[in-house]
Structures are given as structure tokens and as C-alpha cells.
Amino acid sequence: MIQIFHNTRIYVMAPSSFSSGGPELLHQLCHKLEKLGYDAVIYYHPHAENPVHPNFVKYNCKYVTQLEDKKEHVLVMPETFFFMAGQFKHIRKCGWWLSVDNLFKTKEAPEHYRYIKKLGLDGMYKWAIMTGQIKGRFSYHLAQSVYAVDFIRKWGMEAGYLSDYLNDSFLQQSRANIHQAKKPQVLYNPLKGLAFTQKIMAAMPEVKWIPIQKMTPAQVGELLNESMVYIDFGEHPGKDRFPREAAIYRCCIITGKRGSAAFQEDVPIPEKYKIEDREEHIPAIVQMITVCLTDYKHHINDFETYREWIYGEEAGFEKDITALFVRS
Structure with missing residues (x-):
């Protein structure tokens, strides 16, 4: 629970002029x-002349480029900004883990942490980040995935x-084109x-393989809408959007078991569609892709529950906000 007083302002820290899922x-x-x-504003970093990316104008958020570092306020920081937590002395800091893995890829991590990583001491690197940047610096933690909740608990902390x-x-576009014919092609994210x-x-x-890259959101929707299968054998550092976007456009989803994909709460698809990314499992993956392409109408029914769950996420998001940000 994050206590919100009558004079609390909630600052949500975001990168200037940058668009992606986070x-x-x-x-x-x-x-x-x-x-x-609530009294909430975006706090952009670093300073920019026009910090609002065109993709986010529709949210009509008020924004600032400076904040009042006072204890009655709250600063929500995504994990990519955790390295800056020590710069704020009084404000109550809330770490929001939009991913786990990306925390340890932050280029701006302190030099001595990067030195540990260069030595190949991954365990020590994570320990240095968690103890030096995280523990003791945050009043609250929030997690975008059950995967992140589990990780945080392993370090002796709790997260909402x-x-x-x-x-x-x-969502609207996926509902509008529900009867479009599907093509036997497989989509993938070349970045993961x-x-x-x-x-x-x-x-x-x-098989026809198509990477999802260098497209507008509308073009991605059109591609998903005409395709039968989406595969994702990436790291799944958080509860990724691509599998959900593919699902609402009625693609069969096949994933590995890394990161959030290992948690049924984050990627609630039947277990048979999750296959570990190991060389000896490639024949099983090939077989699963083949049956999804050749008997699409049968297999797509296995994802109906997943789709309905996705359509209910916005209402769940609002409910969670009111439960976590508690007014005094």
C-alpha cells in the first residue's frame, strides 16, 4: 500500500521523446x-525541448521536468531509472519493475558495477546492483509480472x-477484423x-517467416490479423506485449520458458504450447508449429481463455491502482 495524502503529488518518471512498451x-x-x-504528472528525464513522444499525446498527461523532493510526494521509477534513486533524498520512491532482466542491462549503471560485469562475475554484478541501488533506497515496490514479484521476494522484499x-x-482493431482469412505464415520478434x-x-x-520490425502499430495489427502463428523464444523480461497482441488477433502462440513465460499467471496459455528453447526440443517445436498451421481452426480455440483475460486487463489495472495507492 502506498499512502496518498491530501497534498501528495505522484510523479511517474519516463524517458523523454522515446516510444516503446515500457x-x-x-x-x-x-x-x-x-x-x-489523483494528482499525477509525468516526470521526464532527461530534459528535452519536446519530451512528449507523438505516440503518447493521446494520453493527455500533464508533465514536469523538475520535481519537488518532499516526503509527502511519491516518485514512481521504472527499473531502467533505478540507478538514479540516490539523487532524491526525501521523496518516497516506488520502484516499478516493468521487467527484471533489463535492470541488469542499464548502460548508466555505476562504473564499479560495470567493472564487475566485465570480469564476468554475473552473480556479484546482480548482488552489487540489488544491494547498492535497490535495498534501502525504495519505500515501495510494484511489479508488472508475477515473474518480477517472485524475483523481488527472493531478495527479501515485497512488491504489489x-x-x-x-x-x-x-483491442478495437482486433475485434473489428475478426472474420479475416488467415495465411499459413509464422511471425517472430527479431530482437528477442x-x-x-x-x-x-x-x-x-x-514455411513463410516474417519478422515484426520497422512497422507502425497499425501495420503490426494488420500483419497479426492475417497470420496464423506467432512464436517467441526470447527472454520475456516482463509480461511482454507481443504475445498478447498476437493472441487478440487470433494467432496461435508458441513460447519458450524463459522469464515471465515460465509463469502461467503471466502467459496463461496451455502448457503444451510452451517448449524450452533447447536444441533437442527443436523437433517438438517444429511439430507444434506444423499442426498449428495445418489444423489452425482446431488449435486457435485453445487460446480463447487467454484472449478474454487480455480484454479484461484494463479494468483489472484500474482496480489494482485503487488498491495500491490508498488515500488517507
Whole structure:
């Protein structure tokens, strides 16, 4: 529970002029907080002349480039900004884990932490980050995935669950085109798990493979809408959006078991569609892709519960906000 006083302002820290899934979620939080009657603003970093990315103008969030470092206020910081927590002395800091893995990839981590990583001491690197940047610096923790909740608990801390929801334009477009014919093609994200995905592709040269890249959200929706299968053997550092976007456009979803994909609460698809990304499992993955392409109408029914769960995420998000940000 995050205590909100009558004079509390909630600052949601976000990167300036940058668009991706994480920054969009930060704007969604600020938008919902304002809608629910809280005093909330986006706090952009670093300073920029026009910090609001065009993709986020629709959220109509108030913003600042400086904050009042006072104990009555709350600063929500995504994990990519955790390294800055020590700069704020009085404000109550809330770490929002939009991912786990990305915390340890932050380029701005202190130099001595990067030195530990260069030595190849991954365990010590994580220990240095968690003890030096996290423990003792945050009053609260929130987690976008059950995967993150589990990770935080392993370090002796607790986190409230505050996930996310898909852009409403995606939901509306997916409902509007529900009867479009599907093509026997497989989509993948080339930024995640590409090396292993290429091995699967090599084993199925007869299949049409399409990377999801360099597209507008509308173009992504059109591609998902005409395709039968989406695979994701990446790290799943948080509860990723691509599998959910593919699901609402009626793609069969096949994933590995890394990160959040290992948690049924984060990726609630039947277990048979989750196959560990190991070389000896490639034949099983090939077989699963094949049956989804050849008997699509049968297999797509297995994802109906997942789709309904996705459509309910926005209402759940608002409910979680009111339970976590408690007015005094």
C-alpha cells in the first residue's frame, strides 16, 4: 500500500521523446491516476525541448521536468531509472519493475558495477546492483509480472502487483477484423531470441517467416490479423506485449520458458504450447508449429481463455491502482 495524502503529488518518471512498451505503460499509469482523481504528472528525464513522444499525446498527461523532493510526494521509477534513486533524498520512491532482466542491462549503471560485469562475475554484478541501488533506497515496490514479484521476494522484499493493458486501438482493431482469412505464415520478434529462432527457421525452410520490425502499430495489427502463428523464444523480461497482441488477433502462440513465460499467471496459455528453447526440443517445436498451421481452426480455440483475460486487463489495472495507492 502506498499512502496518498491530501497534498501528495505522484510523479511517474519516463524517458523523454522515446516510444516503446515500457514508456507507454508509464503514460497509461499517469493517465489512469488522473482519471481516478489523483494528482499525477509525468516526470521526464532527461530534459528535452519536446519530451512528449507523438505516440503518447493521446494520453493527455500533464508533465514536469523538475520535481519537488518532499516526503509527502511519491516518485514512481521504472527499473531502467533505478540507478538514479540516490539523487532524491526525501521523496518516497516506488520502484516499478516493468521487467527484471533489463535492470541488469542499464548502460548508466555505476562504473564499479560495470567493472564487475566485465570480469564476468554475473552473480556479484546482480548482488552489487540489488544491494547498492535497490535495498534501502525504495519505500515501495510494484511489479508488472508475477515473474518480477517472485524475483523481488527472493531478495527479501515485497512488491504489489500492478501489471498493464494493451492499447485500446489494438483491442478495437482486433475485434473489428475478426472474420479475416488467415495465411499459413509464422511471425517472430527479431530482437528477442533470434539465434534460437533461426535454428527453427532452418528446420522449416518451406514455411513463410516474417519478422515484426520497422512497422507502425497499425501495420503490426494488420500483419497479426492475417497470420496464423506467432512464436517467441526470447527472454520475456516482463509480461511482454507481443504475445498478447498476437493472441487478440487470433494467432496461435508458441513460447519458450524463459522469464515471465515460465509463469502461467503471466502467459496463461496451455502448457503444451510452451517448449524450452533447447536444441533437442527443436523437433517438438517444429511439430507444434506444423499442426498449428495445418489444423489452425482446431488449435486457435485453445487460446480463447487467454484472449478474454487480455480484454479484461484494463479494468483489472484500474482496480489494482485503487488498491495500491490508498488515500488517507
